Amino acid sequence: MSYKKFLLLSVLIFINTTAQADTLNANDVSRFDIPEVKHCQSKFSDNVTYSTCLDSVLSTKKRELETWQTDMETKIREVTGRRDALSLFEKSSEEFEQFKNKNCKWQYLTFLPDVESAVNMSKECQVYMTIQRINELKQLSKFDFY
Numbered sequence: 778m779s780y781k782k783f784l785l786l787s788v789l790i791f792i793n794t795t796a797q798a799d800t801l802n803a804n805d806v807s808r809f810d811i812p813e814v815k816h817c818q819s820k821f822s823d824n825v826t827y828s829t830c831l832d833s834v835l836s837t838k839k840r841e842l843e844t845w846q847t848d849m850e851t852k853i854r855e856v857t858g859r860r861d862a863l864s865l866f867e868k869s870s871e872e873f874e875q876f877k878n879k880n881c882k883w884q885y886l887t888f889l890p891d892v893e894s895a896v897n898m899s900k901e902c903q904v905y906m907t908i909q910r911i912n913e914l915k916q917l918s919k920f921d922f923y
Contacts, residue, residue, distance in 0.1 A: 811908060813837075814901055824893035831900040838907040845914040846870055856922045877906045 817830035853863045881902035888895035 811904060814904060824897060828893070828897050828900065831897060831904065835900055835904050835907070838904055838911065842907050842911050842914075845911050845918070848918055849914055852918060852922060873910055877903060877910075880906065 813834040814831070817827055817834060821827040821830050849866060850863060853859065853866055881899045884902050885895045885899035888898050
């Protein structure tokens with residue numbers, strides 16, 4: 778009889794542990810650690826002004842990404858002179874934008890019919906992914922190309 782109690786207790790503990798592990802808090806997601814997004818969250822409590830704040834952050838990050846892409850294109854063109862590398866870099870930049878849009882769109886769709894939350898989730902996604910790409914280009918720009 779004690780074996781059955783032990784087995785039942787073990788199963789209940791396992792189920793409880795598994796359920797706790799599957800619980801995800803927005804604070805556990807790294808993309809919510811972005812200072813600009815946190816600033817928008819703390820400054821604006823309603824969805825409309827928060828969304829406007831995210832628009833501003835996204836616009837700034839897009840300009841920064843364009844700067845890093847131009848820097849990389851210039852470096853590839855002037856340092857390496859490799860047209861094939863430049864062509865592939867430009868193609869990868871276009872495909873990154875397509876991937877970012879699709880990746881953020883499915884997240885938008887999962888929050889429907891709450892349109893305001895869906896829009897904000899999509900914008901947070903775009904900010905996060907843009908920052909990731911910027912960081913990648915910053916690291917790559919440190920290489921000495923031949």
